[in-house]
Amino acid sequence: MDAIKVSGLSFSYDGKKDVLSDVAFSIPKGCYTTIIGHNGSGKSTIAKLLIGLMSPKQGSIEILGQSLNEESVYKLRDHVGIVFQNPDNQFIGSTVADDIAFGLENHCVPQEQMQDIIEDVAGRVGMLDFLNSEPTKLSGGQKQRVAIAGILAIEPEIIIFDESTSMLDPQGKASINEQIQKLHSEKDRTILSITHDMEEVAQSEYVIVLKDGHVVLTGTPMEIFAHEKELASMMLDIPFALKVSKELTKEKITNQEVCTLEEVVNQLCQLKSTI
Amino acid sequence: MVMNNIALGRYMPLDSVIHHLDPRAKIMVLLFLMIAVFIPAGAVGYVVIAAFIVVALFLSKLQISYALRAMKPMIWMMIFLLVINTLVIKTGTPWIQWGWFSVYSDAIYQTLYIVVRLMFMIILTTILTATTKPLDLTLGIEKLLKPFEKIGLPAHIIAMMISIALRFIPTLIEETQRIMNAQASRGVDFENGGLKEKIFSILSLIVPLFVSSFDRAEQLANAMEARGYDPNRQRTRYKVLKMKTKDIFGMAMSVVILGVCLGIWIL
Ligand SMILES: Nc1ncnc2c1ncn2[C@@H]1O[C@H](COP(=O)(O)OP(=O)(O)OP(=O)(O)O)[C@@H](O)[C@H]1O
Numbered sequence: 001m002d003a004i005k006v007s008g009l010s011f012s013y014d015g016k017k018d019v020l021s022d023v024a025f026s027i028p029k030g031c032y033t034t035i036i037g038h039n040g041s042g043k044s045t046i047a048k049l050l051i052g053l054m055s056p057k058q059g060s061i062e063i064l065g066q067s068l069n070e071e072s073v074y075k076l077r078d079h080v081g082i083v084f085q086n087p088d089n090q091f092i093g094s095t096v097a098d099d100i101a102f103g104l105e106n107h108c109v110p111q112e113q114m115q116d117i118i119e120d121v122a123g124r125v126g127m128l129d130f131l132n133s134e135p136t137k138l139s140g141g142q143k144q145r146v147a148i149a150g151i152l153a154i155e156p157e158i159i160i161f162d163e164s165t166s167m168l169d170p171q172g173k174a175s176i177n178e179q180i181q182k183l184h185s186e187k188d189r190t191i192l193s194i195t196h197d198m199e200e201v202a203q204s205e206y207v208i209v210l211k212d213g214h215v216v217l218t219g220t221p222m223e224i225f226a227h228e229k230e231l232a233s234m235m236l237d238i239p240f241a242l243k244v245s246k247e248l249t250k251e252k253i254t255n256q257e258v259c260t261l262e263e264v265v266n267q268l269c270q271l272k273s274t275i
Numbered sequence: 276m277v278m279n280n281i282a283l284g285r286y287m288p289l290d291s292v293i294h295h296l297d298p299r300a301k302i303m304v305l306l307f308l309m310i311a312v313f314i315p316a317g318a319v320g321y322v323v324i325a326a327f328i329v330v331a332l333f334l335s336k337l338q339i340s341y342a343l344r345a346m347k348p349m350i351w352m353m354i355f356l357l358v359i360n361t362l363v364i365k366t367g368t369p370w371i372q373w374g375w376f377s378v379y380s381d382a383i384y385q386t387l388y389i390v391v392r393l394m395f396m397i398i399l400t401t402i403l404t405a406t407t408k409p410l411d412l413t414l415g416i417e418k419l420l421k422p423f424e425k426i427g428l429p430a431h432i433i434a435m436m437i438s439i440a441l442r443f444i445p446t447l448i449e450e451t452q453r454i455m456n457a458q459a460s461r462g463v464d465f466e467n468g469g470l471k472e473k474i475f476s477i478l479s480l481i482v483p484l485f486v487s488s489f490d491r492a493e494q495l496a497n498a499m500e501a502r503g504y505d506p507n508r509q510r511t512r513y514k515v516l517k518m519k520t521k522d523i524f525g526m527a528m529s530v531v532i533l534g535v536c537l538g539i540w541i542l
């Protein structure tokens with residue numbers, strides 16, 4: 001069964017200009033998908049439609065095999081979580097602990113379990129020392145960490161991240177990405193991540209490329225990165241590891257192009273052992 | 276500048292007996308004492324209430340100056356009251372008589388009477404808000420309103436509204452400051468200028484503030500919904516309240532005071 005299935009989706013904010021037109025894709029359960037595209041290509045709009053905050057002009061959305069509509073939206077939201085782009089306006093509690101608790105309260109988690117969960121997830125995003133801090137006393141990146149902790153606490157079946165690590169320092173980004181990977185590999189969650197980070201795209205299983213509200217490419221990271229020229233025309237770059245790998249294959253040092261740093265290192269290590 | 280005044284009614288993170296009381300108990304005490312303040316129990320009644328307030332203030336570890344500062348905005352009102360009362364009330368013994376201008380004793384007593392009541396109410400409310408976290412206060416209100424849910428009062432929705440409002444006051448203050456700085460850097464002068472300039476500078480603050488607040492409200496509502504908030508559905512709660520002996524004791528004290536005042540008034 002597909003976790004998300006979108007077909008013929010069109011949307012317009014003002015009723016005149018279509019921000020999305022005829023978007024279609026499907027994401028199998030347990031798949032780690034990334035969506036890339038230039039600023040204003042409609043990525044966040046797709047996210048808002050998937051969580052049922054707005055209704056499409058045309059087309060249909062199916063979540064876990066159920067069609068998303070006015071009646072099913074509240075029920076389906078139990079299974080879908082999202083971390084928005086702007087961390088300021090999704091902080092609802094008056095302290096970090098209260099904010100993480102907000103989602104737990106909505107999902108009717110028993111009170112006795114809450115404190116443990118809150119401490120656990122706050123620790124995982126490195127915010128344990130800030131449990132009693134107010135949002136105005138936190139930096140943008142710290143607020144993003146709290147928002148991610150909020151979703152880790154719920155662990156919904158489908159999780160959408162809308163550029164939710166954009167304000168983190170490189171180390172923070174790496175550790176949060178690791179948490180997301182864990183949710184995917186250990187808990188088998190379906191992840192849909194909207195990102196500009198090509199290294200993260202390389203690590204995903206499926207990529208959707210958006211341009212001016214159209215889906216222009218879909219496929220595995222390697223399939224997408226093969227269209228280097230087209231990506232460049234959309235201001236998108238290929239990951240550094242792939243560039244290195246390309247040079248290595250050109251020089252006949254390795255014989256297969258790969259796109260993550262890990263794989264390049266593996267290839268080189270094997271090379272060394274064969275010498 | 277303008278913003279510093281908002282310190283009034285703010286929570287003071289101290290560690291005192293009063294801080295640790297159950298918010299429901301504190302709200303009930305406030306309620307009982309407010310009623311007591313309005314009972315005309317003469318000087319004795321006021322002395323009893325004043326004694327209670329002094330003890331509470333002492334136990335709360337709040338600085339007297341903090342409580343007094345809360346009274347500052349009232350000074351103009353007191354002066355206004357005094358002027359009106361001296362002009363209107365012409366009973367009792369005349370104390371001053373300068374031609375057409377006269378001051379009667381009742382005018383002064385009447386003013387004092389109102390001022391003392393107001394002072395009591397402000398100090399009591401200040402103690403409550405300074406020793407109770409906004410969120411606990413909301414939770415207390417929600418729990419106290421719970422019985423009224425049967426007659427259709429949406430207690431949890433009211434509580435959510437209050438807590439969101441409280442949560443966004445600091446954010447809005449920050450935003451105001453940011454817009455003021457942005458407009459100042461574009462040449463808007465908030466300090467000087469005539470009436471026309473003043474109106475213009477205030478408009479240049481209010482308009483963007485409204486626009487951004489509406490935008491913020493929409494995004495916030497989206498975030499709440501996306502995180503599974505549904506006002507019509509059952510939710511569990513993170514914070515729970517437990518009444519302890521000292522809470523009962525506090526409430527009993529305030530009931531006794533209310534009783535004394537009632538007694539004096541009726542007998
Ligand atoms: N609330 C709104 N009202 C009207 N138009 C909007 C609104 N939000 C977005 N748009 C428009 O819709 C288009 C797509 O916006 P969207 O936020 O989906 O882009 P995005 O791909 O997420 O971009 P970014 O990478 O900058 O986050 C943009 O042209 C934008 O101007």
Ligand SMILES: [Mg+2]
Pocket residue numbers: 043044045085162
């Ligand atoms: Mg976006």
